[in-house]
Structures are given as C-alpha cells and as structure tokens.
Amino acid sequence: MTELPGYRALRKRDFRASRIGAFGSVKRQKVLLPRKGLSRSFFIGSADNWFLDLEIVAGGREAIRNAVSIEWSFTNSFGKPLEIGDQEYTDYLFADPVGFSSPQRVWVKRPRDAVFAVAKISRLIKGVDVGMSAKLKLQKSLLGSGEAKERLSRDRATLGKLLVQATEEKRYCDAGDILARMVYLWRMPEDRRLLEACIDARKLIEQDFRLPVPKQSYKAGQCTWEYTQSLSGNLSADGLLSRWLLSEVLLLIANLKQQKIKTVVVKGNGLLLGRTLALTLAQRACNEAFEITREADIPLLEVEQVSQFISLEEVYSYL
Amino acid sequence: MSAVMRHWDDGVDLRTFSEKCMDGFIGLSDAGFSADECEILAYHPGVENNPFQRMLYSRAMQFGMAPIAVKQLSELEDVPSGIKLSVHFHWIHQVFSKINTEIEAHDAADKFLKNVESLKDRGIRIVWTIHNVISHGSQYEAIELNLRMRFAELADIIHVMNPRTAALCAPYYMLDSQKILEVPHPSYANVYGSYLSKAQARLELGLPPKQPVFLLFGSLMPQKGTRQFLQGMDELQKYFGGEAIALVAGKARLGSFYEEVLKLSSPRIDVKLMAGHVDDQHIQMLFKAADVVVCPYIKGLNSGVVMTAASFGRPVVAPSFIKPTLREVTDAITEFDPADFISSYEACAAAYEKSQNSNLELELLTWAEANAAHAVSDKFFGELKARS
Incomplete structure (x- = not known):
C-alpha cells in the first residue's frame, strides 16, 4: 500500500510504451517511480529548447533533494548512440511533500547530431515512495516570464541563464544571490566555488585591493x-x-x-x-x-x- | 544507478592542488619564511582514515614546508613555478589498485616510474617512506618488488621507521645507506582520547574485570595472523586455565577470509569479535580494556598498532622483526617467531606477566610522550631540511 494516494505502480505495458515513446504522451500520468528507472524515448529532431515539466512528490513534510535523477542518452538519425559525459546530461529533481509540489522543468540539452533522446527517470532514495505526475510530452520553450519569478525557480537552466545575464550586465550583487540559491538547491561544489569567487572578488573591490602584504624595504639596482x-x-x-x-x-x-x-x-x-x-x-x-x-x-x-x-x-x- | 553526486557541504575540499599550494606558500610567508625558504611537500597517496600522515607532518610548517596531499601526479604540473617542491611518496603499491592483469601491472609500474623520472628531471626532490617490505596481500609480487627496487634507485631520501628496514628488504631489493633517513614511527600520545579507566572500559565492553584480555586490533586481513591466532586459542588457554579472552576489533572485508574468522570465533565464548570500523572515540576503550595487545603478524615492517598500544601503556606481543621499532622500553614487546606460531602463546603469557607490573605502564606512557607526533615530526623535518 503506497503512502501516495492516486499514484499507481508502473506496469509492464507502461515500460513497453515508454520504449516506443508513447507512455504519457496524451494523458498526464501519476505513477510511482522505481529505483531501476523508467526509460522514456523522445523524438527531438534537430530542434533545441525542448523541455519537460514534472511534478515529483514523496511522503514527509520537507522537500527531499536529489530524490530523482533523469539521465539522458542520445542517438543519431541512424540509431547510433552518441558519446556524452554522464554528469552534464543528468538532472536531479526534488521530491516535494504531497499537496506542495510544483512543476520542475528539465531541459533537453541536445548534443550535436542527436535526433532521438532517452530519459531514464529513476528514484534515488530508498525506503520512501516517490511519485511522478507528468505529461511526458516535450514542449518548446516559451520564454518571457518575469525575472523575479524565474529566480525562485528550481530549474537549473533558468538560473544558469539568469546568472550569465547578471554577470554580463555587471549586476554582481544579483549574481551572488542567484549563485547562493543554486548552492542551496543543489549543493554542488562548482556552484559553491563560484559563489566564493564572487564574494571574494567583490570584497577585494570594497577593500580597494588591500592585501596583507607588509611594507618592504627595497634597494633597487640597475x-x-x-x-x-x-x-x-x-x-x-x-x-x-x-x-x-x-x-x-x-x-x-x-x-x-x-x-x-x-x-x-x-x-x-x-x-x-x-x-x-x-x-x-x-x-x-x-x-x-x-x-x-x-x-x-x-x-x-x-x-x-x-x-x-x-x-x-x-x-x-x-x- | 546514477552517478553519485558530490556536495560542497559533505566536507569536500573545494580547492585545486595549485590553490592549496598558494595557500601553503601564503601560510609560510605569514609565519615569516622568505620565499626561497618556503617549500611545498606534496605527498602521495594522501590517506584520510589514518592519522599517520598528519602526525608525521604536524611540525612541517615550522620548518618552512607545507604538506599537501596530491591525488594524481599530473596535478604536480600546476605547482606555482616560484615555489620549491619536494614529493613524498608513501604506499607506492597503490599504482596497482585498479589493475586486473600482470601486463597492466607492468604498464602501470613503468608509467609511474616514468612520471617520477620526469619529476626528477624538473629538479624535484623525491622522498619515500617505506611502510612495508612488500604490500599486504600483494597480487603482483614480482612486479611490485621490481617497482620497489627501481623506485629505491630514483628516490633521493628513503625514510625508514624500523632500524632493520634495509636488512629486511635486502633479500628483495637494496636500499642505499646514504639515502636512508631513520626517524621512528610517532607514538599516538594525544592523538586519541585517553580518559577512561580500565575498569570502565571493561564495563562498557562487557568484559569481566579480572580476566586476562588480549586485544587483536586492526583491519582483518589474512597476513595479519588473526586466523592463526584464533585457531590456537586452546593453546593460549593452557597458560590461563581457560580464563583468557581474545578481543578482536577491526574493519572486515566480506569474503572467505572473514567467513573463516567468523567460523572460528562463533563457537567460542572466549573470543569477542567486533568487526567494523572503530571510531576514534572507541579506540581508548579497546586498548584500556586490554592487558596485552597482540600483533600476530606473519609479514610486516612497522606497526601503528604497536605504537598505539604503547601510547596507552599496554605491552605488546609481536614478531621479532617488529621488535626494533620500540627498543627503548625493554619489556614493551615480547617477541615471537612467526615461523613458529605456537611461540606467540608463550609470548602472550610472558607479556601478561609483565603487564601486571604498573611500572611498565608508566614507562610506556613516558616513552609515548617523548615520542609524540610533534617530537618525531621535528626530527623528520629537521633531517629533511638538513639534507636539502
């Protein structure tokens, strides 16, 4: 008996439909995610800017970080698998408490020559039911929502875009805030390093490049x-x-x-x-x-x- | 299964090796060393779950040397060009850690030695601490011995902790006496907590207050003699009228060896097995509860367990080749002949008798204090600097 009412276990025919890209393409599905993962195929053609919106839930009162991973793999038009780095093409999603979930956007980072994509959606945590509610149909990006709202997003691509914008426009205070949110959300060492670099650089400017170097006596020759x-x-x-x-x-x-x-x-x-x-x-x-x-x-x-x-x-x- | 994520709040050091070198240099400059006195001591491999390296390097900064662990030798390319560098190697057999065949082992050894040669070509000093004649459970003995022989030729300084190291290695590879730097293994004084009484330690472990307790401490591995010792427990009991207790504590890897230890210990109520990681806070409990610490090793050169035992004032039973590592206290080690394992039980009886003399405990604690990490580290870096 699941602690997530309304979410059902995946059946054999769901896995079969997933392999041919049919599962969840018409109707929103509310399913329990297995540890071994559900591999869902997508046709992506030559277009970029595809995304999926998924809601992930689990029991408990707090959101759980890295509860679900989505590992992407790609094939070219001849069905030949493309070699890609694991880390770069893996997304990690939160599991929200029931009744408090919101869609989490996952972008398809299409490598060159990729025509088909497979998203392996897996539950990473043990001992807790994790449910997914989503229509598994790729959507095209519709940019233009306000930055304030976007900055509260848990979509890494959106926050990354905002960070680039902030640094390009020299809004370093904003860049620090965005990085701090990214560090909080994903706890990734690379985000933390960037945040430290940002704060350190701003502190140097504030302190007029004052460094703890003692005054030196110096006798120059020629x-x-x-x-x-x-x-x-x-x-x-x-x-x-x-x-x-x-x-x-x-x-x-x-x-x-x-x-x-x-x-x-x-x-x-x-x-x-x-x-x-x-x-x-x-x-x-x-x-x-x-x-x-x-x-x-x-x-x-x-x-x-x-x-x-x-x-x-x-x-x-x-x- | 997805790739495991590293998190910044997991205690991950976010700095690159090059950044650590800059920090080392800045720290030394701040301590008053001029730039040409500053030196980075890159050590490899860095070991986290054993305090040995931190102990040995505890006084490095006072000598103008910043010790920094290096994971891959390729990172040494990034050392700031303005700073002097030495590389200190420890367990070089780790080059075989991800190897499956003899050919791969050969290649790995050759590649490693070439890397070391190129370091030497850059004028970098190579220091090597010999922890063992050959690694425990070596899978490629001939290749590893050859690696050690060639590496001994490349090293500029060879640090030994057992005065008999050169003689013990001689049947397999030679060490140039000019290169040898003899500095003992530090004691563990002030490294672990030491505030429990023997009575409390025994109470916590459920051991009777009066019965003789023999501790076998450390990772459970075939070459450490635990299995042989347990097989002969009846022999030990002859000396103690069945009253002796063997307390076996250490991390175990699952597998046939551990199964054997389990089989041997399961039917015996005189064996208390505590297989698993021992938290630093529990170390005092084990050593304080023991009367004697037994190191029934079949092979070896140095022993951190012997030093830990001495640091808690406990005498040790150890093979004859370990004896010179703690020669200052006459009764500290009761030796046995590893070729005649039965002699270890007689040694246990003799060591137990010595343990009843409270002067010995005092003598060992005094020795441990005199040979604590900072004192040994002072000696190590004093000698290292003198040879630069």
Whole structure:
C-alpha cells in the first residue's frame, strides 16, 4: 500500500510504451517511480529548447533533494548512440511533500547530431515512495516570464541563464544571490566555488585591493626584468582572486628584491591584466622602488578579465 | 544507478592542488619564511582514515614546508613555478589498485616510474617512506618488488621507521645507506582520547574485570595472523586455565577470509569479535580494556598498532622483526617467531606477566610522550631540511 494516494505502480505495458515513446504522451500520468528507472524515448529532431515539466512528490513534510535523477542518452538519425559525459546530461529533481509540489522543468540539452533522446527517470532514495505526475510530452520553450519569478525557480537552466545575464550586465550583487540559491538547491561544489569567487572578488573591490602584504624595504639596482608569466600558476575562472593575487605579489616581491630589479617589463599574454594588477600591488608594497613598463602595443584591457565578478573598469581605476 | 553526486557541504575540499599550494606558500610567508625558504611537500597517496600522515607532518610548517596531499601526479604540473617542491611518496603499491592483469601491472609500474623520472628531471626532490617490505596481500609480487627496487634507485631520501628496514628488504631489493633517513614511527600520545579507566572500559565492553584480555586490533586481513591466532586459542588457554579472552576489533572485508574468522570465533565464548570500523572515540576503550595487545603478524615492517598500544601503556606481543621499532622500553614487546606460531602463546603469557607490573605502564606512557607526533615530526623535518 503506497503512502501516495492516486499514484499507481508502473506496469509492464507502461515500460513497453515508454520504449516506443508513447507512455504519457496524451494523458498526464501519476505513477510511482522505481529505483531501476523508467526509460522514456523522445523524438527531438534537430530542434533545441525542448523541455519537460514534472511534478515529483514523496511522503514527509520537507522537500527531499536529489530524490530523482533523469539521465539522458542520445542517438543519431541512424540509431547510433552518441558519446556524452554522464554528469552534464543528468538532472536531479526534488521530491516535494504531497499537496506542495510544483512543476520542475528539465531541459533537453541536445548534443550535436542527436535526433532521438532517452530519459531514464529513476528514484534515488530508498525506503520512501516517490511519485511522478507528468505529461511526458516535450514542449518548446516559451520564454518571457518575469525575472523575479524565474529566480525562485528550481530549474537549473533558468538560473544558469539568469546568472550569465547578471554577470554580463555587471549586476554582481544579483549574481551572488542567484549563485547562493543554486548552492542551496543543489549543493554542488562548482556552484559553491563560484559563489566564493564572487564574494571574494567583490570584497577585494570594497577593500580597494588591500592585501596583507607588509611594507618592504627595497634597494633597487640597475637591472631590468621581463615579467612574462605568472609565478603562481594559473588563476582559474572560479578560483579566489585574493589568493592568487596575494601569492603572486609575495612571489614577485621576493623575486624582484633578490635580483634588485629597477625596471619590470610586462610581457606575454597570459593573465596580463591580473599580472599587471599584482605588479602594481607589489610596487606599492615596495614604496614604488621599481618601475613598471608595458609594451605599448599590448592592449591591456582587451586581453582578459581578471575575474568574471569584477569589471575591467574597476580594475583599471585602481591601476 | 546514477552517478553519485558530490556536495560542497559533505566536507569536500573545494580547492585545486595549485590553490592549496598558494595557500601553503601564503601560510609560510605569514609565519615569516622568505620565499626561497618556503617549500611545498606534496605527498602521495594522501590517506584520510589514518592519522599517520598528519602526525608525521604536524611540525612541517615550522620548518618552512607545507604538506599537501596530491591525488594524481599530473596535478604536480600546476605547482606555482616560484615555489620549491619536494614529493613524498608513501604506499607506492597503490599504482596497482585498479589493475586486473600482470601486463597492466607492468604498464602501470613503468608509467609511474616514468612520471617520477620526469619529476626528477624538473629538479624535484623525491622522498619515500617505506611502510612495508612488500604490500599486504600483494597480487603482483614480482612486479611490485621490481617497482620497489627501481623506485629505491630514483628516490633521493628513503625514510625508514624500523632500524632493520634495509636488512629486511635486502633479500628483495637494496636500499642505499646514504639515502636512508631513520626517524621512528610517532607514538599516538594525544592523538586519541585517553580518559577512561580500565575498569570502565571493561564495563562498557562487557568484559569481566579480572580476566586476562588480549586485544587483536586492526583491519582483518589474512597476513595479519588473526586466523592463526584464533585457531590456537586452546593453546593460549593452557597458560590461563581457560580464563583468557581474545578481543578482536577491526574493519572486515566480506569474503572467505572473514567467513573463516567468523567460523572460528562463533563457537567460542572466549573470543569477542567486533568487526567494523572503530571510531576514534572507541579506540581508548579497546586498548584500556586490554592487558596485552597482540600483533600476530606473519609479514610486516612497522606497526601503528604497536605504537598505539604503547601510547596507552599496554605491552605488546609481536614478531621479532617488529621488535626494533620500540627498543627503548625493554619489556614493551615480547617477541615471537612467526615461523613458529605456537611461540606467540608463550609470548602472550610472558607479556601478561609483565603487564601486571604498573611500572611498565608508566614507562610506556613516558616513552609515548617523548615520542609524540610533534617530537618525531621535528626530527623528520629537521633531517629533511638538513639534507636539502
């Protein structure tokens, strides 16, 4: 006896209908999800922007994270399976308490050449009945609902789109809020890293790039040094800017002091803006004891951003 | 089944290896080390469920070295170019962990050695701690011994904890005496809680207060001699008039070996089996409840269990090759000959007699304090720095 009234167990004929893409295509189905999963085929053709709306419920008073997974696989027009990464093509859904469920949108990320898709819908949690209520028919995207409403969504694609918009429009406070919601909803390390990078970058701006570097006594000689690459290695897009900057500034100071450098020539392309920023900070820590020159033909601000959560203008105003 | 998701709140370290190196460098700079004094000590493989590495590295930062676990050797490409790097290897047999055939084992060993050679080409110092002559339950003995022989040639420093390591390895591979750095295994003083009395520990475990209790602690594996010891329990009882109790505690892998241990222990009321992960908070209970700790190993070189026993003031029965690891306290280890297993029961009787002398407990606790993690770590890094 299920604790979810109105939801029925899947029958053999449901699985058969699923394989040929018929199950739930006409009428909304309310079924209990099995652990081994229900594989439902879809024809997706060459169009993008398909989605499914599903309501997932379970007993209890709280929503359960990652209660259901949808693993996508794809075949081309000849029925040949396409090789895709598991993680990227797996969606995880919440199970809401009965009476409090809302549709959760799942987007079909169509790989190139894919014509058919199979969604394997599985219950991930043990010992609890999980029900799905959905019409298993792909729908086309109808964008245009208000951002405020979209930001309360549990649709990762929608939140991801809002995040990109916010960073492109330099609304970093909004970007932080969206990321915080994504971290709360999915607890994914990559979201958390981005959120940390965002907060760290904004804090650096607020504190006028103040880093814990003690003032240095520095006696320059006559040497010139070409600064062609980062001494701290790469700064990844979701790494903390403050960490990289501090490490780079400390290594720069040590290196320059040891060689008694008088002039530093900034060269090379990698992390040009970041390196210039680090060099400026090092110069200030050393009471401007060395000079910085830059090759005139390098368009500094067009090479790369220091961090996606800091605008070029903000860095430039500091340099 | 779907891929298992990692969550940020599961305690996952979100930093990349390169970021950890930057943090290490920043931490050392903050402690007052100049950039050319700072060094990253990347260690591999990092082991989470055993405090050994944290103990050995507990004083690293005071010597200008930041210890950072490295999962894949390829991550070492990302070390900031401005920072000095040494790589400390531990259980190198892990290169065989996902291997199914001898050919794959050969390839894995070759690939690993090539990677190490390329590290050396970059001027990186290679340190190796030899934990065993050969790994427990090695599936590819000849290949592993060959790997060890070639790796010993590549290593710049070979850390040994048992003074007899070179002699014990000699039948299989040679260690260059110039490379050897002898620093003992640290004791576990201050690592685990130690506030229970023996009486309370026995009460909690349901063990009688007066009967002799022999603890066999650690993962249940064939080469650890547990099976042989249990088979001869009647021999042990001859010395104690049937009053002795064997307390067997440790993680067990399901399989035929565990089935055998179960078969041996099920009919005996003088064997108390506690198969499963032992929480750190329970370790004191087991050791405090015991009179003697038995390490009936057939093979081995070092033993964390011996050090744990000593840290709780308990004498040990161990094979002769382990004896030199705790030579400072004369009665700490009563040795037996692993080729003559029956001698272990006589050793148990002798060790029990010694355990009744409260001076021995005091002597062991004093030794453990003097050889606690920070003291041994000081010695290790002092020597390591002196050789750089």
